[in-house]
Amino acid sequence: MSSAAVSGSRRTLLTDINTHGKTANVKSFREWIKDPIIYPAEEKTQIPTEHEIAQFRKTLCHNVCVGMLSEGFHRSFAELFALLQRWEEAEQHPHKLQTLQQHLTRAETAERAGQYREAYENHLFLARFFAEPEDRWLKHHFFQLALHSARKFKMDSGKREAEANLHMGQVYLEKGQLELAQEHFEGFYHLTMGRSWQDTSGRMHHSRSCEELQRVYTLLAQRLLQDQHYADAIKMLTKAYEMAKESGDRGSEGEAAYQLGLAYQSTGDQKTAKQFFSMHLEISTTLENTDSLGRAYEAIAKSLESEGKLTEATEYLEKFAEISLNSKQDRNLEKANMCLGTILNSGKQYDGACVHFEHAYEIACNLASVPRLQKAQVCAGSARALSMMQTYHTLIVTPGRQNIKKIVSWKERREDNFSATSLVRLLIMRRRGMRTMEPFPGPPAHWLFGHVKEFRQDGHDLEKIMKWTEQYPFAFPLWFGPSLSILNIHHPSYVKTILTTTGDGLLVSTGQKWFRHRRLLTPGFHYDVLKPYVKLISDSTKVMLDKWEVYANSEESFELFKHVSLMTLDSIMKCAFSCNSNCQTDSGTNPYIQAVYDLCHLVNLRFRVFPYHSKAIFHLSPHGYKFRKATNIAQSHTAEVIRKRKEVLKIEKEQGIVKNKRYLDFLDILLSARDENQQGLSDEDIRAEVDTFMFEGHDTTASGISWIFYNLACNPEHQEKCREEILQVLDGKDMLDWEDLNKIPYTTMCIKESLRLCPPVPGISRKLTKPLTFFDGRTVPEGCTIGVSIYGIHLNATVWENPYVFDPLRFLPENSAKRSPHAFVPFSAGPRNCIGQNFAMNEMKVAVALTLRKYRLIKDPKHTPKMIPQVVLRSLNGIHIKIKLVENDS
Numbered sequence: 001m002s003s004a005a006v007s008g009s010r011r012t013l014l015t016d017i018n019t020h021g022k023t024a025n026v027k028s029f030r031e032w033i034k035d036p037i038i039y040p041a042e043e044k045t046q047i048p049t050e051h052e053i054a055q056f057r058k059t060l061c062h063n064v065c066v067g068m069l070s071e072g073f074h075r076s077f078a079e080l081f082a083l084l085q086r087w088e089e090a091e092q093h094p095h096k097l098q099t100l101q102q103h104l105t106r107a108e109t110a111e112r113a114g115q116y117r118e119a120y121e122n123h124l125f126l127a128r129f130f131a132e133p134e135d136r137w138l139k140h141h142f143f144q145l146a147l148h149s150a151r152k153f154k155m156d157s158g159k160r161e162a163e164a165n166l167h168m169g170q171v172y173l174e175k176g177q178l179e180l181a182q183e184h185f186e187g188f189y190h191l192t193m194g195r196s197w198q199d200t201s202g203r204m205h206h207s208r209s210c211e212e213l214q215r216v217y218t219l220l221a222q223r224l225l226q227d228q229h230y231a232d233a234i235k236m237l238t239k240a241y242e243m244a245k246e247s248g249d250r251g252s253e254g255e256a257a258y259q260l261g262l263a264y265q266s267t268g269d270q271k272t273a274k275q276f277f278s279m280h281l282e283i284s285t286t287l288e289n290t291d292s293l294g295r296a297y298e299a300i301a302k303s304l305e306s307e308g309k310l311t312e313a314t315e316y317l318e319k320f321a322e323i324s325l326n327s328k329q330d331r332n333l334e335k336a337n338m339c340l341g342t343i344l345n346s347g348k349q350y351d352g353a354c355v356h357f358e359h360a361y362e363i364a365c366n367l368a369s370v371p372r373l374q375k376a377q378v379c380a381g382s383a384r385a386l387s388m389m390q391t392y393h394t395l396i397v398t399p400g401r402q403n404i405k406k407i408v409s410w411k412e413r414r415e416d417n418f419s420a421t422s423l424v425r426l427l428i429m430r431r432r433g434m435r436t437m438e439p440f441p442g443p444p445a446h447w448l449f450g451h452v453k454e455f456r457q458d459g460h461d462l463e464k465i466m467k468w469t470e471q472y473p474f475a476f477p478l479w480f481g482p483s484l485s486i487l488n489i490h491h492p493s494y495v496k497t498i499l500t501t502t503g504d505g506l507l508v509s510t511g512q513k514w515f516r517h518r519r520l521l522t523p524g525f526h527y528d529v530l531k532p533y534v535k536l537i538s539d540s541t542k543v544m545l546d547k548w549e550v551y552a553n554s555e556e557s558f559e560l561f562k563h564v565s566l567m568t569l570d571s572i573m574k575c576a577f578s579c580n581s582n583c584q585t586d587s588g589t590n591p592y593i594q595a596v597y598d599l600c601h602l603v604n605l606r607f608r609v610f611p612y613h614s615k616a617i618f619h620l621s622p623h624g625y626k627f628r629k630a631t632n633i634a635q636s637h638t639a640e641v642i643r644k645r646k647e648v649l650k651i652e653k654e655q656g657i658v659k660n661k662r663y664l665d666f667l668d669i670l671l672s673a674r675d676e677n678q679q680g681l682s683d684e685d686i687r688a689e690v691d692t693f694m695f696e697g698h699d700t701t702a703s704g705i706s707w708i709f710y711n712l713a714c715n716p717e718h719q720e721k722c723r724e725e726i727l728q729v730l731d732g733k734d735m736l737d738w739e740d741l742n743k744i745p746y747t748t749m750c751i752k753e754s755l756r757l758c759p760p761v762p763g764i765s766r767k768l769t770k771p772l773t774f775f776d777g778r779t780v781p782e783g784c785t786i787g788v789s790i791y792g793i794h795l796n797a798t799v800w801e802n803p804y805v806f807d808p809l810r811f812l813p814e815n816s817a818k819r820s821p822h823a824f825v826p827f828s829a830g831p832r833n834c835i836g837q838n839f840a841m842n843e844m845k846v847a848v849a850l851t852l853r854k855y856r857l858i859k860d861p862k863h864t865p866k867m868i869p870q871v872v873l874r875s876l877n878g879i880h881i882k883i884k885l886v887e888n889d890s
């Protein structure tokens with residue numbers, strides 16, 4: 001041992017030597033181990049006994065220690081020796097021992113040379129090296145040492161000390177010692193305040209400190225809540241909320257607001273709770289975080305329920321259910337249904353409650369959660385029993401022959417839901433269905449659920465349909481339950497048979513009424529009528545494009561379907577009733593617009609939720625109730641508009657005023673329509689037709705335009721060609737004229753190619769009222785439902801070459817001529833095709849032209865839409881693009 005090895009060294013950890021005034025000197029092994037070693041934290045060194053030392057000899061540990069001593073690393077030795085007292089398996093880990101030896105001695109050398117950062121780094125290295133769970137105590141020990149040296153030597157203006165505090169905070173958090181963790185994270189927070197220090201990944205230390213503090217404050221608050229110390233818990237959560245805000249992370253801020261809301265909810269202060277939940281809701285909406293959005297709805301509903309506001313609570317729970325359904329969060333969906341059931345039950349709406357409990361039961365079955373399904377089963381059973389009791393109680397308390405008869409008959413025919421009769425009926429229907437579909441092989445189906453479970457609305461349903469389309473040419477059956485099936489067809493030759501067959505027999509709702517209406521409405525789509533609409537549609541499009549300037553400036557991607565949907569609603573309102581709704585700028589305030597929106601949404605929901613296919617279940621459900629409410633609003637609005645318009649027309653007629661309106665809207669057309677017997681449409685018929693235009697005419701075109709924008713964003717070379725063509729036709733004008741609509745052939749081909757790849761109406765259906773035979777001799781009987789898969793036809797590889805490639809030139813007249821006219825049917829075909837297709841094509845052309853004139857559409861690779869076939873083709877995760885102003889683009 002050389003004295004030189006230790007001369008000039010400053011003892012940093014074993015402070016006793018210097019403080020005792022001794023010079024650093026070579027000491028014997030015994031002397032060293034007798035020195036009390038002062039460790040920075042709780043760990044005390046034990047002095048080994050003679051026996052222990054004897055045991056120690058000739059072992060690997062012994063050799064390592066002796067090696068350290070012989071090289072003069074007395075402090076490293078002392079430290080290692082202290083650790084070995086606790087580390088029984090050290091002998092079995094030579095690599096760990098060697099690493100310890102290496103880094104302890106390096107740290108000691110560095111300290112002697114006054115290189116404290118080096119010493120600190122070596123301790124930090126050891127802390128990180130001991131990452132295995134059984135070495136956790138070693139990790140903690142070295143983090144403690146690192147903190148100690150960082151504190152003592154204040155390296156890098158305190159940055160190391162700050163980091164060491166972070167590590168120690170984490171150590172204590174891991175140990176569950178929250179108060180100590182809090183102390184260290186607070187140290188970290190104060191040291192990093194006003195500093196721009198970052199970690200190696202570029203993350204700011206200060207915002208990290210806020211996040212860590214938020215976490216630890218929240219955990220402390222949870223402990224307090226458990227002990228029912230609500231006031232203290234709220235104080236702690238308020239601190240957490242402040243930290244979250246300071247961290248600048250919106251997600252954390254939303255979470256902290258939610259936690260505070262829950263705490264206030266526990267105290268019964270529902271008003272404050274709702275304020276925080278609303279903040280959480282707002283942030284979740286901005287961040288499009290469906291999971292936390294669902295939680296916000298659920299929490300608000302709970303507060304409202306506690307306040308006795310059951311209707312409002314139900315509305316929030318419905319939103320919760322809906323968002324869970326859309327985001328495939330089955331557990332939440334089950335929860336939402338249970339809550340809805342409970343609320344309805346408490347409001348004595350037992351039938352509605354039963355629907356929700358049964359739905360919850362189905363989901364719990366799918367999740368294979370026995371306790372949940374048992375709970376749902378019990379609740380459904382009791383709601384059903386209460387419903388029966390309610391009915392028969394009314395009969396009993398209201399005397400009368402009729403009621404007594406009802407009670408007696410009920411008593412006689414009381415049977416379980418799944419009685420033998422029902423089962424037999426079901427089996428007969430199933431056998432009949434299977435016989436019908438015999439000539440059409442198809443994908444294997446579950447005997448009870450059929451293919452229902454295959455369609456998860458997760459963005460892959462259409463892929464599945466296409467896989468089966470390839471496997472089964474022309475047609476295949478799809479089963480929705482044990483006895484309900486449809487024959488899905490996806491080949492032009494088959495489609496031709498069904499869409500061109502005329503006469504009374506084919507469609508359920510055909511017949512005289514439809515035929516007469518169609519004839520009366522057709523003039524409404526004459527080009528003279530449609531001509532002035534170009535200006536109206538342009539005005540609505542411009543409002544939308546002005547709103548988009550913010551996205552062009554920010555260069556952030558945005559979801560466009562909702563914007564386009566409001567735009568098409570705005571333009572159809574102008575064309576149908578001459579009504580300026582301003583729905584694009586103040587949506588949500590007009591009850592009619594809200595009702596139209598709700599109805600579109602509820603129609604989609606009903607389509608997606610299988611039990612809602614049953615009229616009775618939907619009628620009884622809260623969604624059914626909301627549907628009826630929205631229908632009433634929409635219908636009374638239309639009725640009022642008709643009444644007023646009729647009055648005006650009457651006055652004009654009486655006073656001989658010449659009509660000086662700029663254009664005829666659909667309502668004028670409908671009111672003036674007369675058949676050969678001079679019979680017009682009844683008010684009720686007019687109202688129904690206006691409603692149809694409203695719905696057919698806005699969701700479909702919104703889908704069409706949104707997908708066109710997306711496809712053009714993905715295909716910039718085609719987009720550029722369209723832009724060139726449009727700018728040439730516009731020739732400096734800011735709006736297309738009616739005559740221009742036919743002068744943009746390339747753009748028209750791109751629109752058609754988008755309608756092929758993304759048909760806004762992905763499928764339609766027909767119910768046969770007489771048997772039908774296809775060209776290959778296969779026959780389907782009366783009563784069968786045929787699903788025409790427009791998507792399947794448009795992407796059928798036997799009809800289209802490279803069907804998934806965007807190639808507008810397919811629609812060059814010479815190329816179209818080579819195909820069956822039934823290969824491209826976005827507007828259906830035959831007598832019952834879309835009456836509004838010219839209107840729709842005009843709207844799409846105007847929207848595309850004005851948009852490309854102003855903006856360059858850019859694909860956002862981070863957001864690929866997931867197509868879902870609902871009533872119209874939508875995207876599960878929205879349709880996102882980025883835009884740039886054309887004029888700013890070099």
Ligand code: HEM
Nearest residue numbers: 696697700701704760761764826827828832834835836840
């Ligand atoms: C891109 C936009 C559109 C597409 C893809 C589209 C597609 C279709 C399809 C496929 C059908 C046949 C439905 C079936 O047989 O079950 C249809 C029918 C219909 N469409 Fe459209 N449509 C669009 C826009 C419009 C517009 C703007 C209006 C009205 C202003 C409209 C009014 C109607 C009406 C009234 C029917 C029923 C026709 C009848 O039964 O005789 N559609 N549409």
